[in-house]
Amino acid sequence: MNLLLSIPVALPLACALLTLFGRRNIPFQRAVTIAGSVLNLLLALLLFRVIRSDGILALQIGNWPAPYGITFVADLFSAVMLIMSGLMATSVAIYSIVMIDEARERFHYHVFFNVLIMGVNGAFLTGDLFNLYVWFETMLMASFVLLSLGGERPQLQGAIKYVAMNFLSSALFLAGVGIIYGITGTLNMADLAVVVRQSDHPGIISIASVLFLIAFGIKSAAFPLFFWLPASYHTPPSPVSAIFAGLLTKVGVYALIRVFTLIFMPETEITQLVILVMAGFTMVTGVLGAAAQMEMRRLLSFHIVSQIGYMIMGLGMYTAASLGGAVLYIVHNIIAKTNLFFVAGVVAHKTGTNDLKKLGGIYKRSPILAVLFLISAMALAGLPPLSGFFAKLSLVIPGLSNGHYVVTATAIAVGLLTLFSMTKIWNEVFWKPAPGDQSTSDAALSWTKQEKICLLGPVVLLAACSVVIGLAGGSVYELVTDIGAQLKSADAYIQAVLPNGGRVP
Amino acid sequence: MEVILAIVIGSLYASGLYLMMRRNIPKFIIGLALLSHGANLLIFTAGGLSRGRPPVIPEGLEIPAGPIADPLPQALILTAIVISFALLAFAIVLILRSHEELKTDDMENLRENDA
Numbered sequence: 001m002n003l004l005l006s007i008p009v010a011l012p013l014a015c016a017l018l019t020l021f022g023r024r025n026i027p028f029q030r031a032v033t034i035a036g037s038v039l040n041l042l043l044a045l046l047l048f049r050v051i052r053s054d055g056i057l058a059l060q061i062g063n064w065p066a067p068y069g070i071t072f073v074a075d076l077f078s079a080v081m082l083i084m085s086g087l088m089a090t091s092v093a094i095y096s097i098v099m100i101d102e103a104r105e106r107f108h109y110h111v112f113f114n115v116l117i118m119g120v121n122g123a124f125l126t127g128d129l130f131n132l133y134v135w136f137e138t139m140l141m142a143s144f145v146l147l148s149l150g151g152e153r154p155q156l157q158g159a160i161k162y163v164a165m166n167f168l169s170s171a172l173f174l175a176g177v178g179i180i181y182g183i184t185g186t187l188n189m190a191d192l193a194v195v196v197r198q199s200d201h202p203g204i205i206s207i208a209s210v211l212f213l214i215a216f217g218i219k220s221a222a223f224p225l226f227f228w229l230p231a232s233y234h235t236p237p238s239p240v241s242a243i244f245a246g247l248l249t250k251v252g253v254y255a256l257i258r259v260f261t262l263i264f265m266p267e268t269e270i271t272q273l274v275i276l277v278m279a280g281f282t283m284v285t286g287v288l289g290a291a292a293q294m295e296m297r298r299l300l301s302f303h304i305v306s307q308i309g310y311m312i313m314g315l316g317m318y319t320a321a322s323l324g325g326a327v328l329y330i331v332h333n334i335i336a337k338t339n340l341f342f343v344a345g346v347v348a349h350k351t352g353t354n355d356l357k358k359l360g361g362i363y364k365r366s367p368i369l370a371v372l373f374l375i376s377a378m379a380l381a382g383l384p385p386l387s388g389f390f391a392k393l394s395l396v397i398p399g400l401s402n403g404h405y406v407v408t409a410t411a412i413a414v415g416l417l418t419l420f421s422m423t424k425i426w427n428e429v430f431w432k433p434a435p436g437d438q439s440t441s442d443a444a445l446s447w448t449k450q451e452k453i454c455l456l457g458p459v460v461l462l463a464a465c466s467v468v469i470g471l472a473g474g475s476v477y478e479l480v481t482d483i484g485a486q487l488k489s490a491d492a493y494i495q496a497v498l499p500n501g502g503r504v505p
Numbered sequence: 506m507e508v509i510l511a512i513v514i515g516s517l518y519a520s521g522l523y524l525m526m527r528r529n530i531p532k533f534i535i536g537l538a539l540l541s542h543g544a545n546l547l548i549f550t551a552g553g554l555s556r557g558r559p560p561v562i563p564e565g566l567e568i569p570a571g572p573i574a575d576p577l578p579q580a581l582i583l584t585a586i587v588i589s590f591a592l593l594a595f596a597i598v599l600i601l602r603s604h605e606e607l608k609t610d611d612m613e614n615l616r617e618n619d620a
Contacts, residue, residue: 141591157603160612164596168537
């Protein structure tokens with residue numbers, strides 16, 4: 001059963017190799033990517049069921065016992081993130097059929113897409129700090145190529161900033177890993193959790209933890225090092241933006257939550273304060289930056305930054321309930337944000353622009369697209385009964401009951417500003433009459449059969465997920481409370497990785 | 506030895522960060538390279554320095570005789586070097602392509618698609 005844990009990594013790797021050899025056969029590449037992604041999703045669902053009933057799974061690679069070998073661990077949080085990665089991979093793979101041009105597909109778009117998913121899944125599963133670094137790099141390398149593939153002017157400009165900031169964050173992460181190894185002599189996360197809790201050098205461990213905070217803060221685009229994200233995410237083709245917007249920054253948040261619950265615990269007032277201040281500023285700067293934008297994907301990119309703040313806020317309050325809230329927020333945000341980028345891509349595909357001033361009248365031309373946008377936009381803004389409402393609620397409640405009034409008030413105010421931003425897109429793109437010649441621009445959008453399936457299909461799927469999470473709020477809340485409890489107390493995780501309580505002398 | 510290495514690491518970080526703050530893109534890439542060298546040396550130093558104690562178990566023994574050097578930091582560094590080599594190679598091709606396309610090596614000129 002434990003071998004199941006290696007498949008979320010092995011499957012995308014196999015798909016990447018297959019698509020590499022099928023370079024000339026584009027239908028084959030598409031089929032492999034979609035089949036691989038669907039299998040990945042099904043497998044993640046199976047894994048989730050197993051973990052929900054039997055508890056945390058751990059796989060010691062090569063049968064080297066922890067802490068000496070590399071360990072793969074899946075707790076509920078990892079399993080939920082794997083489901084998300086499977087869901088995103090599936091919908092983006094389908095969406096790519098229409099939205100990625102054949103030249104990009106011939107030049108290994110599918111190969112790097114699969115490698116990206118492998119890196120993301122690896123990062124969600126690994127139980128070893130250095131291995132986490134390696135998965136991050138795998139993911140980054142693939143994302144660099146996807147971002148610059150095609151080599152258009154804006155892509156190259158965005159890619160330089162993206163590559164530079166991520167390179168810097170990797171160097172800091174590596175330095176943190178080195179220092180931690182120097183102090184504790186181990187890199188296995190469960191073992192580190194044991195050693196750090198008994199360590200008599202808390203000072204130097206705090207210094208190392210700051211390196212991790214900065215490194216993962218850059219990767220997840222938290223204040224103050226977020227500026228690379230809005231400068232690059234709107235430049236590649238829309239399926240690439242969508243998967244970046246949905247998954248990549250959340251891998252940074254995942255790593256932040258994993259490392260700061262398992263290894264370093266923000267239990268002192270000062271670390272909680274630092275993280276909460278970071279969260280507050282991330283929310284505010286993101287949403288204010290968005291208010292100034294007049295291009296749909298750029299505006300949404302700034303909202304990615306703002307939403308990251310909520311997840312970090314859940315970590316900063318550091319209670320079981322708030323950690324659960326952060327997890328729910330990640331899930332909700334991955335779905336809603338990817339879907340908004342999908343809609344932005346469809347609008348650009350149909351009208352040739354994403355400029356709010358040049359767009360208009362889409363509601364008249366395609367009411368279905370408008371409704372699908374509205375569902376995700378209102379979910380993002382946190383209106384009931386959609387997923388965002390419960391996600392925000394599960395952060396606001398622990399915020400109020402633990403007396404974090406300032407950051408909670410910020411979160412609610414930023415929610416209102418998000419609503420303002422979303423109504424701005426709604427008014428400009430969908431509601432106002434189209435600028436220019438009325439007779440040509442009012443015609444209903446025509447969809448070919450392929451477009452109906454590949455463009456609207458994933459959008460409908462993700463919008464439905466937002467609604468279902470909202471309607472099933474109670475049971476979802478129960479699940480994330482369990483996840484939060486599991487994150488708060490690292491005992492079960494340590495027990496699963498080190499069944500004999502640690503190292504053999 | 507630790508002191509010397511600490512100074513070396515410090516200067517690598519300082520010069521790397523200094524170069525990264527320049528507007529010139531090739532210098533920026535050199536800065537990134539220095540930074541990753543600094544990180545590698547940091548792992549090496551933090552892992553503990555020792556001389557002439559190979560991590561080899563003598564024939565006929567089950568465990569090493571006496572203290573040995575820790576081989577793990579070097580394995581980590583080797584991995585990190587390979588990764589940063591790949592990243593640097595990509596970054597260099599990227600700036601080459603962008604120089605051909607954008608005809609500039611100045612960070613400030615990359616702003617046309619920014620708000």
